[in-house]
Amino acid sequence: MTPSWIARRSTLRRVGVVLGAVALAAVASSAAAQTLTYAMNQDIRSTNPGVNRDGNTDAVTLHMVEGLVGYDAKGVAAPLLARSVQLSPDGRTYTFKLRKGVKFHNGAEMSSADVLWSWNRYMDPKTQWRCTSEFDGRGAVKVEKVEAPDAETFVMTIDKPSALFLATLARFDCGGTAVLHKDSVGADGAWIKPVGTGPFKLDEWRRGEVVVMSRNASYQSLPGASDGMVGGKRPLVQTLRFLHVPDAATVKAGLLSGAIDIADVDASQVKELKATGKLAIVTAPTAQMHTIILQTKDPLLANKALRQAIAAALDTTQIVQAVSDGFGVPNNSVVPSASAYYTAVQKQGFKHDPEKARKLLREAGYKGETIKMLTNKRPIVPSFEVSVIAQAMLQSIGLNVEIENIEWATQLERYQKGNYQMQSFSYSARLDPALGYEAITGPKAKQPRKVWDNPQAQALLDKSMEVTAPAERQKLFDELHKMQIDEVPIIVLFNNVDFGAVAKRVKGYAPWFASTPRLWEVSVQSAP
Amino acid sequence: MLGFTLKRLLTALPTLLLVSLAVFALVRAVPGDPASIMLGDMATEASVADLRAQMGLDKPIVAQFGLWIMRVLGGDLGQSIQFAVPVRPLLLERFTVTAAVVVTAVAIAALIAVPAGLLAAWRQGSAWDLGVVATATLLMSVPSFWMGLLLLLVLGLQMGWLPVVGYVSIASDMKAGLIYLAMPVLTLVLVESGVLIRMARAAALEVLRLDYVAHARAKGLPEPVVLARHVLPNAFAPTWTLIGLVLGNLLGGIAVVETVFTLPGLGRLLVGAIFARDYPVIQGCMLFITFVYVLVNLFIDLLYPLFDPRVVAE
Secondary structure, three states: OOOHHHHHHHHHHHHHHHHHHHHHHHHHHHHHHOEEEEEEOOOOOOOOOOOOOOHHHHHHHOOOOOEOEEEOOOOOEEEOOEEEEEEOOOOOEEEEEEOOOOEOOOOOEOOHHHHHHHHHHHHOHHHOOOOHHHHEOOOOOEEEEEEEEEOOEEEEEEOOOOOOHHHHHOOHHHHHHEOOOHHHEOOOOOEOOOOOOOOEEEEEEEOOOEEEEEEOOOOOOOOOOEEOOEEOOOOOOOEEEEEEOOOHHHHHHHHHHOOOOEEEEOHHHHHHHHHOOOEEEEEEEEEEEEEEEEOOOOOOOOOHHHHHHHHHHOOHHHHHHHHOOOOOOEOOOOOOOOOOOOOHHHHOOOOOOHHHHHHHHHHHOOOOOEEEEEEOOOOOOOHHHHHHHHHHHHHHOOOEEEEEEOOHHHHHHHHHHOOOOEEEEEEOOOOOHHHHHHHHEOOOOOOOOOOEOOHHHHHHHHHHHHOOOHHHHHHHHHHHHHHHHHHOOEEEEEEEEEEEEEEOOEEOOOOOOOOOOOOOOOEEOOOO | OHHHHHHHHHHHHHHHHHHHHHHHHHHHHOOOOHHHHHHHHHOOHHHHHHHHHHHOOOOOHHHHHHHHHHHHHOOOOOEOOOOOOEHHHHHHHHHHHHHHHHHHHHHHHHHHHHHHHHHHHHOOOOHHHHHHHHHHHHHHHOOHHHHHHHHHHHHHHHOOOOOOOOOOOOOOOHHHHHHHHHHHHHHHHHHHHHHHHHHHHHHHHHHHOOHHHHHHHHOOOOHHHHHHHHHHHHHHHHHHHHHHHHHHHHHOOOHHHHHHOOOOOHHHHHHHHHHHOOHHHHHHHHHHHHHHHHHHHHHHHHHHHHHOOOOOOO
């Protein structure tokens, strides 16, 4: 028989082991609750905002850095590191009053000297900032003068009034024109890492694997709820991981196993993932635009009646239903459906009318010539599906359309050179409608990538880039929309819908208009 | 032996030069521009031109090749367009991941395949032989991505034994690193052991029919001794050649397995570089892969005399 003291000690040891295990589990659970893992399909290119970049790079770096202004939920540029922005009566001088008490990740307080240093660095050709040409006179504006008259004030003077100046400063591909601390670069000017003012700071980037960030404890959030890239931006988790998972099946396994908390998923996966009961699906219409573009300088497609026949032959609603699994909403306008400028005018799109299409085809004198439609099979866009359905619809009215499926880099090069007849093409999100129209409008002789070469449209666009009054801009966008529907240089089909698969323990995550993840104001709850 | 090694390495030089020239020409013949890809559909003509100049892509092709080859001769593989870091350390970092998986997997696959093939040949026509041949055929027929996904679903998702995403390097945490490598290694072991089993069995069958085996048996040697001393060494040589080929092939990148298991290996680096038209990385990877292939085959050839005394390395 076991002596009672031994039995007691054994029992105590067992209790101790159990308690220890419970404590360890609690610690592990708490640690897990402090870590949020977001899966991204491609690795970032660098941590240098607006320099060596792509969409994922922008999304990741904008968790660490901020600019004077940022986009709000409606795609309008609003103060971020600036407290206020004042425009001079002549529309050329912007005075930014900076927020007080904003600190960089290294603890230093931000002042106008940092804004000036950052701006000068961006405009130095050695930096290779992606947006230099937007501000040196080759793009919409030229920044003629920058000043920092006192620690809280930064002044920028441009050569002519521009409605897009702030919107361009806030652009994701410009890295939000982030204000950085000098410690971000070495003595030789070489990039080290982002020392910014954002809600998270960089811990580690393991190329091809993961970007790890930690909470910026001294982050000064704007008040209120999250509002695009502005508003409340509190970091609510201790550790943030952007995990590179290239394969969709692995993403799914990661979501279901709990190794991934949030991931963008395809529309076709929504029902299946929802049915597991382990995930919530959140959606939002974005400014990303799925289109069919027509080369108006092509001998065949230069004929307006032929382009109109193509537009009339396509049943946008059916295409959108099919390629978005019923989640997309048809929109034939360059103005995104979630934009503040999307009104009843923009809702008036192409009318599906096969009879009219056949009549237009006869008017155009079409004799069965082959029209090639370029497309690609990137999994993140419905280009291929769109092209297959569109081909069937166009063939049904007698158009001889052939699909040429090519790799994305090849298609992009042919787009840039204007070397195509038709393309199933997706444009990344442009939050201001003027930027959307700017992407397609312009002289093809100088800018072969431009889709719509019409001096009258160009004049309207130029005007929309100058005037700042929303009502006046609305009129211009309405006019542009009507012209686009009549001339058919492009057939916009719909704005992409983003789907986020979110673990049940995650609270506060929502996709939005700009189609980029925002992981501030997102928390992770411990398991009960 | 030293002379043989030097001779083999010297004969590899023209191969490497030809590969570098072919790869350089081919990647530039493929449509698509790294500057356009980097800037995307928001690029302007001015920004593309700026970036092309910064990347040195505005120079004539011959000048670009000349610059690159001079650098390579100096041991510098250039700078990645995609990641803006030197290619050589990037390659080596990724290669260590691929090599860890491949070498472990091929070693385990060989340890399973050789005895299995030998025993199947020894008992030709038996249930064991049929079972081994059937399993080997099945394993050879299964694509690696499917096998990987199957293991991911069963061992990762259903059983919860192994992590389904992520990677930890063995250097930073030995235990966690081994756990993360388990499924990719198992995938390759299963996929590659099929072909090795078939080869080991076929080679053993040939040797088992030879007179000296019959002689050994006639001397009264026990069967395990016959197999271990007379059949295995002679049957192993062809399998050893195949192991070298498999090893060289896999070390060049296991992109599919790396993609399924989120391993930051050489294959994924190369595939990503092709999509991004990251010319220096593509060229560096191809040159490196060729070099590794040459080295692995040299290593195999140098060890060959150990298994087949008729072969002399000279």
